[in-house]
Amino acid sequence: MQTNLMAKGGLTVLVVGVIATTMGWLVAGRLLRPLNRITSTAERIAGRTLHQRIGLDEPPGEVKRLADSFDSMLDRLDQAFAGQDRFIANAAHELKTPLAVGRTLVEVAVARRNAPPEVRQLGENLLAVNERHERLIDALLTLARAESAPAESHPVDLAAVAESVLTHTAADAQRRRLQVQRILAPAPALGDPVLLEQLVRNLVDNAVKYNVPDGVLSVHTGTGPLGAYIAVGNTGAVIEAHEIPVLFEPFRRLTDRVGSARGSGLGLSIVRAVARAHQGDTTAEPRAGGGLTVTATLPLPKGAHHGPAAATGRHRR
Secondary structure, eight states, rough: OHHHHHHHHHHHHHHHHHHHHHHHHHHHHHHHHHHHHHHHHHHHTTTOOTTTOOOOOOOHHHHHHHHHHHHHHHHHHHHHHHHHHHHHHHHHHHHHHHHHHHHHHHHHHEEEEEEEEOHHHHHHHHHHHHHHHHHHHHHHHHHHHHHSSOOSOOOEEEHHHHHHHHTTHHHHHHHHHHHEEEEOOOOOEEHHHOOOOHHHHHHHHHHHHHHTTTTTTEEEEEEEEEEEEEEEOOOOOOOOGHHHHHHHHHOOTTTTTTSSOOOSSOOOHHHHHHHHHHTOOEEEEOTTTTEEEEEEEEETTOOOOOOOSSOOOOEEO
């Protein structure tokens, strides 16, 4: 009889324990659901999507107040970034229009049949200066845009972007008699297509401008443990490891580049700003014998898997 009672008592305790655990799990799940919603929204916003809101439909309470405060903060941030975007667009118009007008006037003056040789020479010099100023303004605006919140993300394959950029820079590479080595494996990413195209273009332009005649330009894309990447290398002067950080600072160039008309000094600053705006980063390593390899890495889209870079490539001279 006593054994029977103990068995029934144990069974009762077990049933009560299971019921209590289940009820606790259900209650905890209900209580944590709003917090999980806040966490999920915060994670999406970390991906630079400021248009997301929590919109918590719960009775008034501490969690509801937290969610509403978070949404209000997002509204203010969204408005601030929208204002910055408008400023960049207006600045682009105000800065570039006078240069475009000045360029047209100089071109008309130089094109006149009766223009003296000294006027033509002066006009050519003014056009060269005007072109450098236009490139500088474009670079500054790109840098400002990269450091603000990017627009909605779209799928971008860095390999396809690199192929397009190499096609457009082929003439410059041929003039310098560069051997172009490309290994373009798929490198899927998510981001602003215009900014990512600027990232690749600045990498390739820098590698061409600061190369040596009969040098090598290498462009590799693929995926690895850190995400999708593009690595661009060139031959050139020997660069010490301690000089690398200077290359990423705006308007800071190594001694042999100072005073050069080839660039604005913003190329790698733009590359790093764009990469970091997409939760990525940029590294640079000196090449043996001279030159530099710069690698930009971006997170892979959800569902994408990293793999080795392509084993074969196309070589052009």
